[in-house]
Each structure stands twice: as structure tokens, then as C-alpha cells.
Amino acid sequence: MASTEATNPFQDPSPGEIRAQGHDQAALAASAPQSTSPQQHASTTLDVGRNASLTLATDSLVIQGMNGGSTKDKEGKTTRSIPFYNILWAERSDSGDITIQYAHTVSKTVVRPAIISYSIDKPDSSAIEAWIQSLLDRAYGTSQRRKRIKVLVNPFGGQGGAVKMYHKHIAPILAAARCELDMEKTMHNGHGIEVGQKLDIDAYDVVACCSGDGIPHEVWNGLGKREDAARALVKIAVTQLPCGSGNALSLNFNGTNSPSLAALAVVKGLRTPLDLVSVTQGDKRTLSFLSQSVGIVAETDLGTENLRWMGSTRFTYGIVTRLLRQSVYPADIAVKVEHDNKAAVREVYRTEASKPGPHCDERELPPVNTGLPALRYGTVQDPLPESWTLVPHDHLGNFYAGNLAYMSADANFFPASLPSDGCLDLVRIRGDLKRTKAINTLLAVAEHKFFDMDHVDYQKVTAYRIIPRNQKDGYISIDGERIPFEPFQAEVHCGLGTVLSKSGHLFEAKGV
Numbered sequence: 001m002a003s004t005e006a007t008n009p010f011q012d013p014s015p016g017e018i019r020a021q022g023h024d025q026a027a028l029a030a031s032a033p034q035s036t037s038p039q040q041h042a043s044t045t046l047d048v049g050r051n052a053s054l055t056l057a058t059d060s061l062v063i064q065g066m067n068g069g070s071t072k073d074k075e076g077k078t079t080r081s082i083p084f085y086n087i088l089w090a091e092r093s094d095s096g097d098i099t100i101q102y103a104h105t106v107s108k109t110v111v112r113p114a115i116i117s118y119s120i121d122k123p124d125s126s127a128i129e130a131w132i133q134s135l136l137d138r139a140y141g142t143s144q145r146r147k148r149i150k151v152l153v154n155p156f157g158g159q160g161g162a163v164k165m166y167h168k169h170i171a172p173i174l175a176a177a178r179c180e181l182d183m184e185k186t187m188h189n190g191h192g193i194e195v196g197q198k199l200d201i202d203a204y205d206v207v208a209c210c211s212g213d214g215i216p217h218e219v220w221n222g223l224g225k226r227e228d229a230a231r232a233l234v235k236i237a238v239t240q241l242p243c244g245s246g247n248a249l250s251l252n253f254n255g256t257n258s259p260s261l262a263a264l265a266v267v268k269g270l271r272t273p274l275d276l277v278s279v280t281q282g283d284k285r286t287l288s289f290l291s292q293s294v295g296i297v298a299e300t301d302l303g304t305e306n307l308r309w310m311g312s313t314r315f316t317y318g319i320v321t322r323l324l325r326q327s328v329y330p331a332d333i334a335v336k337v338e339h340d341n342k343a344a345v346r347e348v349y350r351t352e353a354s355k356p357g358p359h360c361d362e363r364e365l366p367p368v369n370t371g372l373p374a375l376r377y378g379t380v381q382d383p384l385p386e387s388w389t390l391v392p393h394d395h396l397g398n399f400y401a402g403n404l405a406y407m408s409a410d411a412n413f414f415p416a417s418l419p420s421d422g423c424l425d426l427v428r429i430r431g432d433l434k435r436t437k438a439i440n441t442l443l444a445v446a447e448h449k450f451f452d453m454d455h456v457d458y459q460k461v462t463a464y465r466i467i468p469r470n471q472k473d474g475y476i477s478i479d480g481e482r483i484p485f486e487p488f489q490a491e492v493h494c495g496l497g498t499v500l501s502k503s504g505h506l507f508e509a510k511g512v
């Protein structure tokens with residue numbers, strides 16, 4: 001085996017090496033404890049076995065003297081390193097051995113739990129315990145250890161492989177990190193609502209959905225139906241372990257579509273407030289976490305079920321055919337705008353993005369008897385709020401309000417969005433654009449040029465009402481679910497819900 005000479009085995013691998021292993025060290029740095037705990041005074045190097053040592057370097061655990069290491073130093077000792085982000089657990093066994101479990105990178109998209117174990121020659125209990133605590137401090141930062149997770153698996157999510165994915169790729173990572181798991185399969189449509197409604201919120205920290213975006217939508221709506229809704233929505237973090245056809249929640253917060261990498265992100269995730277949106281239609285109030293769309297996106301998403309056999313090409317095919325047809329979806333729209341131009345929107349994004357991640361979730365737990373917040377602008381059935389004006393949009397092609405950045409893997413539609421700025425990002429585009437311009441607009445999303453296009457209207461808003469006109473029927477999508485083709489109103493509740501994220505305050509998407 002070819003080996004390179006390591007200059008100093010206790011120095012961290014270069015950033016390139018860490019990236020090659022597919023981990024987000026920036027996230028860990030952001031979550032590292034700021035204060036110096038007593039354990040941090042413990043020695044950073046632990047001698048284990050004969051001629052072997054474990055050292056806590058800046059970003060990783062450096063193991064020297066272990067067979068199979070990737071590099072050799074001048075004395076011929078092998079060394080390797082494991083990023084702290086990948087460390088899942090460490091403890092001493094009854095026999096005195098030290099055991100470290102970590103997520104081993106198998107490929108760019110797969111990590112699997114692995115174990116290293118050493119016997120200690122001269123066990124000095126307190127020093128070893130302190131070293132283990134120090135390793136776990138670095139591995140978890142301010143992220144909660146041993147999260148208590150209600151896992152919901154939708155056996156019919158995506159291509160129907162969620163149960164297998166859970167057992168093969170997800171559960172082993174969560175278990176190795178000593179999370180407490182309570183798994184349940186969803187048995188019918190709406191089961192996630194029931195789980196959210198009945199959940200013992202003191203017994204769990206997280207609901208993790210092995211599904212698409214449909215189950216998280218249901219769980220948030222279930223939590224929202226409770227008498228203690230406000231408390232439940234803050235107390236319980238809702239996360240996604242991507243097993244569906246649409247996995248936006250995981251893409252935005254775990255930064256991945258891969259079930260095992262997402263499991264690792266959940267293990268290390270930081271509690272993060274997320275804005276939720278009340279949508280009223282008729283006398284119904286629904287919570288939305290992802291998006292609301294009317295026009296081309298809604299129709300493409302919901303009106304192409306007959307093309308499911310195409311897989312993800314279905315969306316591209318559906319949208320291109322409609323762009324070529326120059327479809328318009330007339331509507332009257334009233335908007336409560338907070339930032340009406342792109343320069344202001346960009347400024348809001350950059351101000352937040354330049355801040356360090358928060359040390360912890362700073363919200364107070366609402367009292368037990370607090371339900372959902374009152375609606376500041378009433379419902380769609382109330383008279384239009386005084387300061388609002390309904391504006392006819394006769395040539396509307398796309399009305400798209402986003403609460404997260406990625407809508408799907410290649411579609412960072414709302415690059416300026418922030419998890420808890422109290423705003424929805426609202427995009428409006430005419431439907432009668434020249435065909436080449438329309439296609440270029442679509443391509444611009446994947447190329448990250450969409451936001452700056454002149455004909456893309458992009459604002460930050462806190463509420464709106466939309467009334468479709470001159471169409472017998474059509475599609476309205478709330479988080480990818482179809483609702484009746486009737487007027488609706490939406491308003492944002494700042495930081496009402498909770499997720500787990502890598503940074504504590506941003507999406508894992510390129511911003512503006």
C-alpha cells in the first residue's frame with residue numbers, strides 16, 4: 001500500500017481532505033461550545049495500547065499507531081483521522097476498553113457506523129472519562145446528545161423503499177449515536193396528523209419522518225391542532241430522513257438527499273426555529289412549511305400524475321410543455337409586502353448570513369395552554385385588510401411563495417429565504433413571456449441566475465390573498481398537496497415551528 005509521510009500526525013487533515021470525506025466542518029465549528037468546560041482542560045492525547053494514541057486535534061480525532069492508517073510518520077507509525085462531525089459515540093466498556101463509534105464514509109452518499117476499540121493498559125478512570133467527555137463535547141458542540149426520536153416511516157413514500165432504507169441506512173446511524181428510537185409505520189393518509197396530535201411531547205425531542213415532504217406537513221398540522229399547539233411546535237423538532245419523491249426538508253436542513261447522511265445530520269442537528277404559514281381557505285386553516293403555488297408550478301406538480309413513470313423527468317417535461325404553450329393563470333392578488341425590491345431582499349439575507357450561528361435555540365417554551373397564534377389579518381372569508389389592495393394579474397404564469405430555499409434537488413428557487421425571518425419569499429412571473437425567455441428562466445434556477453433576472457419579481461412578504469379568475473378549474477399546491485381551486489389567504493408566523501439544522505439559522509443552499 002502506498003503511504004505518504006505525515007509531517008505531524010496531530011495536525012488536522014487539510015480542508016480538502018475533510019471535504020473529500022463529505023462532511024460539513026463549518027457546521028460543526030458553528031456549533032462548537034464557546035465556553036471552556038472543565039473537560040477541555042483534560043489532556044488532548046490519550047495513550048492506548050502499545051505505541052498507540054488518540055488525539056483531539058482541531059477538527060478531528062487523530063489516531064496514531066493503528067494498523068490500516070492512511071499515512072505513516074517518520075517513525076513508521078500509521079495515522080488516520082476521523083472528523084468530529086462523524087463521531088457518533090464514545091464510552092468505556094465494563095472491561096475497561098474504550099470504544100468509539102463513528103460514521104464511516106463508504107461513498108459520497110453513504111456513511112455506515114463503524115467501531116474502534118482499545119484496551120487501556122493503565123486505566124486511570126477519571127482522566128479517561130474526562131477525555132471521552134472532551135471528545136463528545138467536540139463531536140456534538142451544542143447539539144443535544146441521545147435525542148429521543150419518534151420515527152415515522154411511510155412504507156409508500158417515493159418508490160416504496162422507505163422501510164428498507166430505514167433499516168439499512170438510517171437506524172444503524174441513529175442507534176450507534178445512542179438515540180432513543182420509537183419507530184412506527186404510517187398506515188393511511190393523515191396518520192402523521194394523528195401522531196402529531198397525540199404525541200407525548202415530554203417523552204420525545206424529535207419526530208423524524210422517513211418519507212417525502214407529505215409526512216412532515218401532516219405532523220406539523222397535527223401538532224398545530226393541539227390545545228398546547230404553540231408549546232408542542234417549539235418543543236418538538238420535525239425532521240426528514242429522505243425517503244420520498246420530494247425531499248425538500250432534508251435538502252434544506254440536512255444538506256442532502258441521502259438517508260444515511262441525513263441521519264448523521266439529525267444526530268448532530270441544532271434546534272432551529274422555522275417560520276410556519278397559516279393558509280385559510282373556506283373555514284379551514286392549514287399549516288404550510290414549504291411552499292404555496294398557483295399556476296405553472298402547481299399544475300406541473302399536481303397535474304402530471306399520469307406521467308409518474310417518467311420519474312423526476314416528469315416535472316421538467318410538464319413545465320416545458322406549459323412554458324411552450326405560454327399558459328396564463330389570471331388572478332387577483334393582494335400582498336402585505338415587507339421588502340419590495342431585490343436589493344432590500346439581498347440585504348436582509350446577507351445581514352443574517354454574516355452572523356455567527358446562535359449558541360442555542362433562544363425561544364422560551366410557551367405555556368401549556370397556548371394554541372396556535374391568532375391570525376393578524378383574519379381569514380380569506382374576512383373583508384380584505386384595510387391597507388391591502390387587490391391587484392389584477394391577467395397574465396400571471398407563476399405565483400410561487402416559498403418558505404424554504406430548495407424546492408427539489410436542483411431547484412434552489414428561493415435563494416434569499418431564511419428559516420425564521422418571519423417572511424415568505426414570493427416569486428411572480430408572467431406567463432406570456434417569449435418561449436426562449438421562459439425556457440431560459442427555468443434553466444436559470446439550476447444555474448443560480450434566477451434571482452437576478454429582471455422579469456422575475458421577488459419580494460419578501462408576511463401575508464397575501466389570491467383569488468384565481470376566469471378559470472373553471474385548476475391547481476393550487478400547499479407543500480405539494482392539492483387544495484380546492486378557490487381563493488385562499490396566507491400569513492407567516494415567525495419561528496412558530498422547530499427543525500434540526502446544521503447551522504442553526506440558515507438553509508444548506510447557496511444564498512444571494
Ligand SMILES: Nc1ncnc2c1ncn2[C@@H]1O[C@H](COP(=O)(O)OP(=O)(O)OP(=O)(O)O)[C@@H](O)[C@H]1O
Binds near residue numbers: 187
Ligand atoms: N400507509 C399509507 N397508505 C397510503 N397513503 C399513505 C400511507 N402512509 C402515508 N400515506 C400518505 O402518502 C402521502 C405521500 O407521502 P410522502 O410525502 O411520504 O411521499 P412522497 O413519495 O414524497 O409523496 P408524493 O410524491 O406522493 O407527494 C402522504 O399524503 C401520506 O398521507
